[in-house]
Amino acid sequence: MNDARPAEAAAGAAVPEPRPHVTIRGLSKRFGATVIYDNFDLDIPRGALVSVFGPNGCGKSTLINTIAGLTAPDAGQILFDGRKLSDVKFGYVFQNYREALFPWLRAFDNIAYPLKLMNVPLAKRRARTEALVTHLGIKLDLALYPYQMSGGQQQLVSILRALVVEPEILFLDEPFSALDYEMTLFMRAQLQRIFMETGTTTVLVSHDLEEAVFLADRVLLLSRHPARVAAFAPVRVARPRTEATLSDPIFVQTKAECLEVFQHEVRRA
């Protein structure tokens, strides 16, 4: 573990690390004969956007699926401020927005659906959904059905649906990989704005290193399976990050370092 221990360990350091939001201890998971995680430890810092990047099939998605309870671990403990997942409000955004949204519901009702599950009355659902959309300054016609929207708009609806419960943590599994490049750039900007507005702890799985570094406060680089933390690199570039960021020397250097770690991991095969 090269990650910082809680504050007391860093006593005397200039900036004490805040208490981690998510602590993963002794996580083990195998699929058939393939060991994806073996006694894996990780701390996810609070209020940070963490990108997860690594070689194909190393278990990037498995990591967030296990944290979010979609995949049951074989062993290990995952706690959110010491609480279990069932006591935590979280949001999850799937890669395949077309299959994750409900085509029989208008965008508005899609976004408000988690509130309906929480038995929030209609008037309140409407108010909270409208407040969220207005607060984030997102321009969308919420009366449309998903199939009447572009891919990017649909994924935006998915993200809003995940945010409407005011989650304390947000998971995104390669959310932009089904979009074209132009839309991807637009959506990165949207996600960054949402993150800056809400400050929600966010874990983003990405297969695009530029995207991973561009969006992240910290890039979690995983090794080939069984996955280890190859690096947990901070990205010390101010927000909001823009197109100019892509040529910022610190950004370029961080990306180069991440790439080096990644290639080192790939070659170890």
Added chain:
Amino acid sequence: MNSERATAFLPIAGVVALLALWSIASYWQWVDPVLLPSPLSTFASLWQGMDGGPLGFDFVKTVYRTAAATAIAAVIAIPLGIVLGSSERIYRSLEFVIDFFRSTPASAMFPLFLVLFGVGDETKIAVAAFGAILVILFNVAYGVMNARKTRLLAAKVMGASRLRVLFDVMLLESLPQTFIGLRNGVSLALVIIVVAEMFIGSQDGLGHSVFEAQQLFDMPRMYAAIFAAGALGYGLNLLFLLIERRFVHWSGK
């Protein structure tokens, strides 16, 4: 512009061609006029029969029986299909039985149902419902089973209970396939009803009308009854398509 207008009329072309061929064939007497009456006398018979005549009465009877059979089938098959589709284990254990009876011609069940229900309307409706149930059941179960995994997962991750997932997601996911089942079911019910009206002691209905006209060698009336049956089948299919387009607006999108 011209070709666009022509395209709009294409669906009518086949009808016009058929009517033209029929007119020529009957005018030049290519076929014995006793077997093939002119379109004019056929449509005259159709009009007279439907406009307060016996054909209209038979038509209504057949509509009633088909609708009753389809409604009974839907009420039984849709809930069963949902139960069947939501459990892979139940489905796998019943798949062969359903497939077997779905493949059994429903007409082979007539004698059995005659014993059970007598010679009245009940028998015709019961056999038709039996046929339609299996078709609808199979499609509903299939629709539920093939609900998108991601969509089910999305509902689950948002905290939906199993029952919520069933009603909010699986049920709606299965609707497009359910409508395919209903369309096939109503077509099959009509086929069975018409056959039943021909042979099992029937006094009315389109099947009876076709059969009686043939026995009396009243060919224009027989063709008129056939057209009435065709129009009914087409209309029922269209009706379900329109309902589907209205309520399952996301189908195929």
